[in-house]
Amino acid sequence: MSNRLRQKTEAGQGGGLGHSNMSHWDYTEALKANSRRRRRQHGKQEIKSQLQEFNSLTRPQ
Structure with a gap:
């Protein structure tokens, strides 16, 4: 079975779009x-x- 139909996710973990420069x-x-x-x-x-x-x-007054 081939994985040809699967597409990559747009953004991965970390990197330029992640938390690298906080x-x-x-x-x-x-x-x-x-x-x-x-x-x-x-x-x-x-x-x-x-x-x-x-x-x-x-308290009673």
């Missing part, structure tokens, strides 16, 4: 690290405010 990765990694840090800080602030609100509602 010089901006350092910049995007820094952005991702900063956004992770901001999300963690925002989450901590949100939990803290919700706990304060909960405590103020449950």
Whole structure:
């Protein structure tokens, strides 16, 4: 059985169309690290405010 009818794929793995020259990765990694840090800080602030609100509602005055 022959493979004559099969055609090559248009773009292979890597090469000119792949991830061979991703010089901006350092910049995007820094952005991702900063956004992770901001999300963690925002989450901590949100939990803290919700706990304060909960405590103020449950304490008898």
